[in-house]
Amino acid sequence: MVRYVVIGGGIVGLATAHRITIDQPDATVVVLEKEPRVAAHQTGHNSGVIHAGVYYKPGSLKAGMCRAGQASMLEFCAEHGIDARVTGKLIVATDAAELPRLRALHERSVANGLPVDLIDGDQAREYEPHVAAVAALHVASTGIVDYAEVCRVLADLVTKGGGEVRLGARVTGLRRDGATTVVETTGGAFVADRLVNCAGLHADRIARLAGLTPSARIIPFRGEYYELRADRRDLVRGLIYPVPDPQFPFLGVHLTRMVDGSVHAGPNAVLALAREGYGWGRVKPRDIVDEVAWPGLWRLARRHWAYGLTEVRRSLSRKRFAASLARLVPGITTADIVRSGAGVRAQAIAADGALVDDFLIEQAPGQVHVLNAPSPAATSSLEIAKHIVARFDE
Structure with a gap:
């Protein structure tokens, strides 16, 4: 045995x-x-997103397991009476400069065998009437669930x-x-x-x-969330994502209608001061020592300090956070969002500073x-x- x-x-x-x-x-x-x-x-x-597998390099573990996992997770939820819904999502280009990256994402999605459509701004607004988009990728197989x-x-x-x-x-x-x-x-x-x-x-x-x-070593990145006030949830029907920066594994601040009807906004990505550091006030010296002793963190910071600074500023300013959301849905204002907790991502970083x-x-x-x-x-x-x-x- x-x-x-x-x-x-x-x-x-x-x-x-x-x-x-x-x-x-x-x-x-x-x-x-x-x-x-x-x-x-x-x-x-x-x-709570059931991802389709859009972002991942063809042939990678993520690409293969995500596509298979989307189907097996939905099957598991149906078998056990768990509320899971296929809602689809939009990945939106808000200006022409993002179009090459959006097209590259479309090509990757096709290579991964996913049901996706590259659509124009008017077509995007048929799915999400309040979205700002010059073009978008509609990913039909994305869903939501309470994990x-x-x-x-x-x-x-x-x-x-x-x-x-x-x-x-x-x-x-x-x-x-x-x-x-x-x-x-x-x-x-x-x-x-x-x-x-x-x-x-x-x-x-x-x-x-x-x-x-x-x-590699685990470096914790906190992702902070807001949510839309109940009377403003009508601004979002489903899931709205920006075009991600391919240099990073983070998908950018996005909008997600959850299974309970609430609309969550986020997360950002800031270096946490504890492995379970769900707020700025949570500091654990042992975890900080672990981080600063790893040469990969310093090499990452030297390459991407500007990105990190932007994320910290957004963390400390509700106005900046709301402005990021307004790029996707212009109707969202600072008054429309309220704090809604945080998560911590266990991100492995190699000694050379590469994000695994x-x-x-x-x-x-x-x-x-x-x-x-x-x-x-x-x-x-x-x-x-x-x-x-x-x-x-x-």
Whole structure:
């Protein structure tokens, strides 16, 4: 009987545990989550989008898993009564200078086999009457869902499948014992024949505890959200995104109508002062030391300091945030938006300063470590889970 220990009760960890219970019903599976609930961090703080796979390099893990994940996530939600909707979205060019990038995105989408249409401004306003666009990419297969609800269902399925989800169990140490790994936690010790590290914001630290030298380090970027006041939600029907800058993995401040009818705006991307730094007041010296000690951060900063400064200014000014939204929907004013929380993205950065663009999964005997799984990891989670389980059989 194979003993699996999965570290992390976010969507990738829970999807992996669920996959194990399906594929290997005789195995034992324990999910260790340090928080008192599942989906407490990245999964529970994202914008709830089921991505189609527009942005990702053809042939990459992200491209393949996102497209497959869009279908498998919708199928999973339908099977388990979770409210998920295919709404489509617009990626809009607000001036002629953005048209080459929009066309390049269209070409990439076609290469990824996606149902997309390059449309003019008038056609864009048939979907979103208040949008400012000289042209747009309509992505029909994009959807929305509450990923925290998906996690609650996954956790229940893990338990029903004979597994266990241990909450409040923070990992304090890892050590090899022959062919097994002993996982020491605040809730006791667990022996793993196969260890899966899905610790998100702390994934690189868990890998180092296990004796690995990860090829990248997690640097936390906070993404802050506003939402439209209830009486202004009519300005947005679905999802409206800007044309992204291909130098960065961030998609830019955008507008998303959620499953509950609210319209969220954001996120931006500012360097956080703690791995769980959901506000400027959250500062953790150990995390800051981790950041500044990594040469990749300094190399990134030297290349892109102007971008970072713009994001900080937008973070500190509601007026600037509203102005970014008004580029997409001119009717939005500062008075129309209110604060609506934040999330922290676990972004892996290589030593040379490169932002790791694809999912990064590294392996050691009896161990798989997920070291970079930002968006579209939630969309792709059921496919990432299959990939992780298969890695043990290679």
